[in-house]
Amino acid sequence: MTCDNKHMEEDVWGGSDDELDTKQRDKEWNKMEDRYMDEGYREGISFGKESHLQSGFDEGYTVGVVYGREYGRLRAFANQTLSLLAGNDNGADNGLVERARNLVGSVGRVGAQQILPKDIEAIEHAREHEQAEQAATHKSKISFNEELGGERGRQRDIDHITAELDRLGEAVDGRVLLDGLWMELRLLVTESATLRPLLDSL
Template sequence: MDTDDSPWEDNATNVRDSEWSKISSDFLNAGYREGITAGKESALQAGFDEGFAETGAPIGRSIGLMRGYISSIIAFLSSGRSLPSGVDAGQLLGEARAISGALGDVRFSDIAPPDLEAEMHAREHLGEDAADVVTSEELQEKKDMESLEDLMNRMGAGSSSRGQEKRATMDDVKSLQTRLSVLAQTLGLSLPLP
């Protein structure tokens, strides 16, 4: 009997080929998963960088500057320093506090432009069910939490948002910016508002 015709030899070759195929397949799958993960991480970082630079930072900076300016004006008006003649400090202080309270109620999620790319992606994956998709699940959870915070604030004493049911919009922020600018001009200040 020839050793090449041995049933043990055929079985060993089959096992070796089978093991090689399994190992090769396992490495291929692992490499594929690592490639997908690396691709997602890369796209996620690029998306974060773009969103931060084009949306988050400019909006945050603008609101932060306005809050800082109005806080300084409130401190100045509360200090009792003399004002230009004909200027009612009490009225200006009331306006400054109203602006400050309104700025405190501004939420990023309310004034940030919609993420059209994320909405389009959701529509692609949800098909017909995506007709009502307007926010991501994460953003909706954040808005729900902010609504709860607003409710808690309205329950607190002296809340600026007492009775406020409407959320701020970018138009509201622009209106507050105009009011702040007028207030500053009344005091003889020139604020470099964004």
């Protein structure tokens, strides 16, 4: 075999054996490196999510238990007050019974979103998504909402989201709401001789 033939043979087969081995090793190394980087990235994201979820749960649980326990006590005392007033055979004052019913109704209508502290971070996050959604719908010529309800349908959705975010942002402070209900209960208890023994428990 002449030099030209040997050179042509190397070109046809892609190079010498050493070059092929080096290329193969590099290719396998890159593939393995990519695979482990991907796995490490996924594990890092999973770990990050888990740690944030756990800390968020711990924080929410701590706050929720405090407010939940207090709300449970308030509800129990309000119901006990109504029960004692309504079951009083000594001619309970109908005005006090009605006030107790109203208090029980008011306490019963209180929802978690009203007594728990506002999650400012979640509200801001929702606003960011709303703004991103508005920007995205302005960029596209036809959005999903426009296909379903036209421009008015999309605007209704945006108005609804905006109103809901505003309502969340202006929610009554839970502490103020609970304190007001406790005050009403204490006033009710002090006005009835039957209920005065409960004052020490409140």
